[in-house]
Amino acid sequence: MIGGGIAGLATAALLAQDGYDVELFEQRPTVGGRAGSHEVGGFRFDTGPSWYLMPEVFDHFFRLLGTSAEEQLDLRVLDPAYRVFSEGAPGQVRPGPLDITADTATNVATFEAVEAGAGRRLTAYLTSASEAYDVAVRHFLYTSFTSPLALASPDVLRRLPRLLPLLTRSLEDFVAARFTDRRLQQVLGYPAVFLGSSPDRAPSLYHLMSAMDLTGGVLYPQGGFTRLIEAVADLAREQGVRIRTGATVTEVTTASVAPRTIGGGRRPSRLRRGPRARVTGLRWRDADGLEHVHAADLVVGAGDLHHLETRLLPTHLRTYPQSYWDRRTSGPGAVLVLLGVRGELPQLPHHSLFFTHDWRANFDAIFAGRVPAPASAYVCKPSATDPSVAPDGHENLFVLVPVPADPELGRGGADGRGDAQIEAVTDAAVAQVAEWAGVPDLADRVVVRHTIGPGDFAADLSAWRGGMLGPGHTLRQSAMFRSRNASRHVDGLLYAGSSTIPGIGLPMCLISAELVLKRLRGDTSTGPSPEPAPGARPVTREVHV
Template sequence: MSGARTGAPRIVVIGGGVAGLATAGLLARGGAQVTLLERNATLGGRSGRLTVAGHTFDTGPSWYLMPEAFEQWFALMGRRVEDHLDLIDLDPRYRVFFEGEDPWGAAESLDVSADPESNWETFEELSPGDGAAMRRYAEDAGELYRIALDRFLYTTFARPLGVVDRDVLRRLPRLASLLTRSLGARIAAKVRDPRLRQILGFHAVFLGSSPSRAPSLFSLMSHLDLTDGVRYPRGGMYAVIEALAAIAREEGAAVRTSSPVARIVVDDAGFASGVELASGELVPADAVVSAADLHHTETALVPEEWRTHPERSWRRREPGVSALLAMVEVDGKVDELAHHSLFFTGDWDANFEAILGRRLPPVPASVYVSRVGATDPSVSAEGKDSLFLLVPFPADPSLGSTAESRAELMGVARRYLAQIGAWAGIEDLPGRSTVLKVTTPADFAEGLGAWQGGALGLEHTLLQSAMFRPANVSSKVANLLYAGASTVPGIGVPLCLISAELVAKRLLGAVDVGPLPTPAPEGFLSLSKDQGVLGNLARRAGSCQLREARGE
């Protein structure tokens, strides 16, 4: 455990989600006196847990992907993932249902298994010639993934040209094409069968986007599920939150819940001196890290004259997709569904166009269903099953904002249950089911301060990815930094873990493109010397002391 050091920087972290907890733990290890402030009574942010009627649900992220990012953060903290998370390798990785000629009839299905060779054979049987094409696509995705890890994901882009080495320079024309061409266009050029294209394109939803809008650089995500694997931490994804919180506290961070921040206090010289809570309490700080929603931070917490991203600048940005989430109890078991099941409509493009055009998706629609009981039956009540439905929805905070709207969406959730039952051949699924709770875009807006009720963070389009994504430091408040899904590197639990490391890099003034060496030495923030945000603070403190000595 890192004890508080005399003269150590006081850092306030706003938000107790993945990014906030990871940042608090890392900076506390670095020797800072860290106070994390979470507005809600429980930690987790978008990564929540709900226990109701004998069922336990993850209410947010449910895919454990990109294990390297988890391993890196735990290694920074001098720990091992396996000592904190019991990871189960899923097989099948997921089950896919493709809409048939009858939209309310049985769907064609296939399993994506843990054996890549078996998958290539399955794809080949479905569409001759495409098995080899899918293999090549996955191999190429693996290469892109390694480049991203080595050159793009662990940089703050403080020096954008720093990502360019000889290898990147050699690939520059191709990388430029991957940024300017859509994911959907790249997939269509590689694979003929529309069903297999959907298997390669559904990751766009993880990016808050659609295949026609996300840059094709994100084809790298197909490496994760087709080659690398899909895992499940026993206890659910909330087990990650519990581990992060425990480690942050072990390192000496003070973690406070039910502590909503009303404003970030900025002095006349443009330095954040702390935060004021809704209760009126002032929490002093030498630096502030906001892991809350970036729009909320900049338009509600930062004083108007010190906003890097004022309200008018958000007119040019896209919030990405939201979601209708439904937590469902089913009488009896539904073995027709895997741990992860994906339901894809035939009119795939129209489905996405409706959502991103701020219109309700049709019924049937493309839907994701998590049935964790397929792996861990303890999450469900005796003799019953638990389903978590995610339907991509438009980012519209009015959806679910009234009792009437919420009741309507409960009915909509039941219609999607009917679709799932029909496609998967589950007898009388709606009649056997009780919708225990729904989460709507209004809930994301009100409960998490999410801009426009978005479920994930800023959409990953060309102009909102990599060096074009909002930087993780304010351009006006010298000691205000950001972490989380709407800053670099982007959306998702692994990238939020990386965003914590990028905050540490900003504090240290580190501009290299790779991850920090592991383990991070206890008290490593003292190594900043005259660099980075901490260097600026030290120079400011010295200047203030000099003025005081002169009697100024």
């Protein structure tokens, strides 16, 4: 297993539980990948995911391993789920903040109070979102798309007249046709950012995201998302997985296989299909710089797929060579700002979104390679819920500013010592939060400051173009159009994680782990795997991963 992020740990745990002998290699000193952690001055910061959505996916994953989310995590419902701060139209007074709660009826009333008739339209919108989400879970998320007939179910065919238009229209247009208030449009459109895209680039099928945060609220695991990583890593170890950290994989090793042929006579024709090689293991370098070889019958790449394909495989064995990536769209990069703040910040709940008025220009700038100014931003204050993340009398703030996926923007650092562009974005974000949220002395109260930029994502996570998420969910990079989870040229080389199907986000990475398991089992169904009966024992297999 290459990569100790959530996808690698989850895949390792599932395969080991199914009887495989698994060893995991992680280049960093600790596991977690993008779901990392940083501790300084008595503060502990999550440096990646911070929204616990699609809880049923987590529940199912834990049940596959004979446990439950309730047993592994202390989950809290956030209320409000998040607060929206808006820039307001030029020349007008900035509107007050808008709260989205854990209660659907309250959210419907909030929409109605902002725009007459919006409550009724939101109810219809959420009904459509729930239907799309249900179809996605049952037919499009838990499949590797290896059996086209599996998608031609009566359920899918019956819904095609409603589903197809959702693929050809943008989320931005879909929302704007129903709501005119800019803030309401942004509440319904911002989930595209979670998908590494923007409302004008993401298909409107992704309005299904609103079935999560507007109807069931948002959860938070006490201890942060570091606790989630610890739980999955512990389960992997319990299943017998051996985890090596500080272990950098430098090559996926292979052996040639004889070409398959057709025809008869003296000069049969070669088949162009089928693998050209089989995996034999990998080469890796330890923290002391010593090189090692590890033999394996199966290798799962659960890190950045671009790095694996273009750095760890020879050219002739690449399923996704550089020319493939040159035609693909990366999700945005990010400047992450970790702030320890003296005193309380009652103006900010656990999650806050800061939206510029012309956010179409904001997104256009990002995807054109320019840092937007002003920029929309996201702020997480986990100390609102979790006292363990900050010393008494202090607050923990995580600020995320989407920027172009470009390592040349630079790397962050401690106490303002990061590269110039990263620190400039940080200064602007702190000033923006201070002004919009009404905390004029915010900068003066900062006692800890650490920044992370696209250059860090590239150097530390081998992230393609320094992106914070992976390939964005445009139409041509979603569902069956996304990178598949098996090499076409190397037998025994599989993929998991946000670069491959089904996509970006912690729940998607857990599903990608299950898709590896289903592929190895020969399971072509489109739904979640059957959950084992309590006490069921796996069958031992003579396969080393």
